[in-house]
Amino acid sequence: MRVDANGVQIEVERSGAGEPMVLVMGIGAQLVLWPDAFCAHLAELGFEVIRIDNRDVGLSTHLHHLPVPDPRATLARAAVGLRIRAPYDLGDMADDVAGVLDALGIARAHVVGASMGGMIAQTFAIRHPGRIRTLTSIMSSTGDRRYVLATKPRALRALLRTVPRSREEAADATMRTFRVIGSQTHAPDETFLRAAAARAFDRGVNPAGFARQLAAICASGSRREALRSLRVPTLVVHGTQDPLIAASAGRATARLVPNARLLELGDMGHDLPGPLQRTIAGAIGALAASAR
Numbered sequence: 001m002r003v004d005a006n007g008v009q010i011e012v013e014r015s016g017a018g019e020p021m022v023l024v025m026g027i028g029a030q031l032v033l034w035p036d037a038f039c040a041h042l043a044e045l046g047f048e049v050i051r052i053d054n055r056d057v058g059l060s061t062h063l064h065h066l067p068v069p070d071p072r073a074t075l076a077r078a079a080v081g082l083r084i085r086a087p088y089d090l091g092d093m094a095d096d097v098a099g100v101l102d103a104l105g106i107a108r109a110h111v112v113g114a115s116m117g118g119m120i121a122q123t124f125a126i127r128h129p130g131r132i133r134t135l136t137s138i139m140s141s142t143g144d145r146r147y148v149l150a151t152k153p154r155a156l157r158a159l160l161r162t163v164p165r166s167r168e169e170a171a172d173a174t175m176r177t178f179r180v181i182g183s184q185t186h187a188p189d190e191t192f193l194r195a196a197a198a199r200a201f202d203r204g205v206n207p208a209g210f211a212r213q214l215a216a217i218c219a220s221g222s223r224r225e226a227l228r229s230l231r232v233p234t235l236v237v238h239g240t241q242d243p244l245i246a247a248s249a250g251r252a253t254a255r256l257v258p259n260a261r262l263l264e265l266g267d268m269g270h271d272l273p274g275p276l277q278r279t280i281a282g283a284i285g286a287l288a289a290s291a292r
Contacts, residue, residue, distance in 0.1 A: 002059060005099025006092070011059035012100060013051045016043025019133065019288065020106045022050045022097060026115030027159070027217065028210035030058035030200045034114075035192055035272055041281035047110065047288070054120070055088070055096055056209030058200065063087065068208040069215040071160060078218035081145055086219035087212050090116075090143075094123035101131060110288055112136040115245065115270065116217055119143060122253075125234075126226045134287050135230070135257075138237040138280070139270050141249035142256060143223045155181050155243035155270070163207045170201040178271055181244050185267035189274050227256040233291040234260040237280055239268025261287065 002009045013031055021042060023034050031051035039049045053060040066087035077084055097120065101109055110133045113121030118140025125135045141147040158180040164170035174197035178188040234257045238250025247264060254262035263283050268276055 003100055003103035005097075005103055006095045008055045008061040008063070008096060010055065010061075010096055010100050011053040012104070014048060015039060015051075016047055016049045018043075018046035018048050020050055020101075020104075020109040021047040021284075021288075022052065022100065022109050022111050024052060024097065024111065024113040024117035024120050025054065026117050027213045028057060028207075029115075030203060032058075032196045032199045032203070035189070035274070035277060037274065038272055038277040038281060041278050042284065045281065045285035045288075047285075050100070050104070050109070052097070052100055054093055054117075054213070056212055057206055058203045062204070062206045062209060063212065064208070066212060068211050071211050071214050074211070074215050074218050075156075078145065084215055084219035086215035089216045090119055090123045090220040091127060093120045093213075093216065094127050097121075097124050098128050098131060107131065108133050110134045110136070110284075112138065112284060113140065114138040114272070115140055116213060119217060119220070119223075122223055122227065123220070125230055125232050126223065129230070129232065132232050134233045134235070134284075134291050136235045136237065136284050136287065137250075137253055138272075139239060139242055139245055139250070139268075140253065141245050142227060142253050143217075143221055144249075144252070145222070147245060147249040159244070163205060164201060167198040167201045170205070171197040173197070181242075181269055182271035183239065183267055183269040183273045184241050186273035186275050188271070224256060227253065228258070230257050233287055235263060235283055235287045236260055237263045237265070237283065239265045239270070241267065241269040244270040
């Protein structure tokens with residue numbers, strides 16, 4: 001279903017029943033990249049799982065009328081601390097989440113974000129503290145400039161890939177990406193990733209959206225001081241094998257948010273490996289239980 005939220009339309013998929021939990025995915029990624037098994041684990045724990053497509057991806061509004069920043073120029077300017085001109089920022093994307101809650105008639109929700117989605121979730125907690133039950137930030141960062149560039153350049157190159165022209169190309173490209181950025185202990189789930197990539201291709205590919213989202217990340221700046229002010233139960237999940245956003249970014253996030261819990265996993269990269277999904281879901285469930 002698609003709902004009107006903050007001046008755009010946001011695609012929403014709902015499953016399970018119980019306390020609402022919004023899942024926010026990373027840059028250029030669609031809601032289909034949340035593993036069904038992971039969502040099922042959360043539903044089993046008593047949550048209504050609400051997956052969304054961020055603005056500019058998937059079935060949500062593609063903002064074709066806005067400028068398209070050059071990704072490499074964006075990264076180069078961010079690396080040296082120059083101002084980034086972005087068509088929108090993470091605050092706008094966090095307000096989209098609030099708009100989804102409004103449209104669904106939900107006053108407060110647990111919010112879980114992965115990568116850029118973690119940045120959006122943090123920003124939502126900062127901007128809308130009365131609407132968040134718990135915050136879970138997975139493989140994300142505080143927005144500090146030191147975390148803008150990948151730990152390993154090949155991980156960043158894997159994201160800046162060419163636009164696929166077919167379902168098969170999309171599936172192959174996704175597999176190549178996760179072989180680089182994912183866990184080196186647990187092999188990528190090829191069946192799931194290929195199916196998710198094919199579905200994402202059918203739902204709509206928007207490389208301009210990736211460029212605008214990258215600019216949004218780089219233009220939004222550090223959340224260090226704002227994170228110190230949070231008073232929401234928080235879980236930070238990060239893998240020490242992450243080549244895209246260093247594990248030190250997760251540690252910094254956990255240090256800044258008062259009383260945050262840190263779940264650091266030695267066999268996780270920039271992904272949600274199948275063998276770890278129940279563990280991560282269980283930690284999220286425990287955080288929610290502690291907040292009741």
